[in-house]
């Protein structure tokens with residue numbers, strides 16, 4: 001049984017339909033990444049899956065007793081507040097010293113209890129946010145752009161940490177990211193969103209691409225990924241640059257005929273996705 005499912009989910013905000021007919025599911029232990037242009041509804045989808053936003057049509061189904069650890073895109077607390085890592089972990093629910101110690105060790109932040117939140121580097125902050133999401137032994141982690149603001153080695157290290165946590169705890173992960181190369185290397189499945197599920201597929205890491213290793217550094221452990229996925233619709237919508245490059249797809253011609261070209265392709269489209277943030 002899936003941990004979580006969206007069945008023909010539509011979400012409307014301020015009278016506008018932001019998400020149309022989304023059907024997807026997550027299995028235990030899977031790492032799935034949502035990619036898509038700014039404003040394509042990635043954060044909205046996470047919030048709808050969490051139940052923070054209602055479904056206008058369709059449904060979200062959680063497995064019975066599902067526990068979710070969520071890291072929102074923007075931190076709810078003011079980072080200038082004089083609050084320590086230890087106190088932050090106890091917001092809103094108090095955790096024991098032993099729990100705090102264990103979870104901080106798990107994310108590579110052992111001994112950081114007394115550090116002020118405001119003094120953490122970007123990478124340290126993301127680890128502490130992950131630590132808090134891991135409290136309560138979630139079955140599913142939802143991470144909204146967990147590596148924003150990190151440099152390339154920082155991103156790669158964070159994704160490796162996610163993978164370690166998955167192996168150790170069996171947690172499933174649904175995350176939003178713009179960092180396509182590292183995402184491709186770290187995900188079991190990638191879902192491209194553009195108001196609807198534009199396409200999805202499995203990334204495959206390639207070890208024999210020295211030029212990309214040189215570009216990203218060995219620390220990424222081979223960040224170049226091959227991205228194979230299937231399309232079942234035309235790409236004429238605006239913003240489809242995410243998936244609209246010439247690699248292995250099955251294109252529909254609109255008359256019920258699919259034209260399959262299943263070849264692997266080195267996806268180099270990370271930069272168009274990296275643009276300025278907006279406040280939704």
Ligand SMILES: Nc1ncnc2c1ncn2[C@@H]1O[C@H](COP(=O)(O)OP(=O)(O)OP(=O)(O)O)[C@@H](O)[C@H]1O
Pocket residue numbers: 013014016018036037038039040041042043044045277278280
């Ligand atoms: N409360 C709201 N009322 C009306 N529209 C909203 C609201 N929240 C978000 N939107 C709109 O919904 C669309 C999707 O926003 P969302 O934040 O989910 O996109 P996103 O893919 O996560 O974008 P980004 O990559 O920039 O974070 C945007 O056009 C946004 O302006």
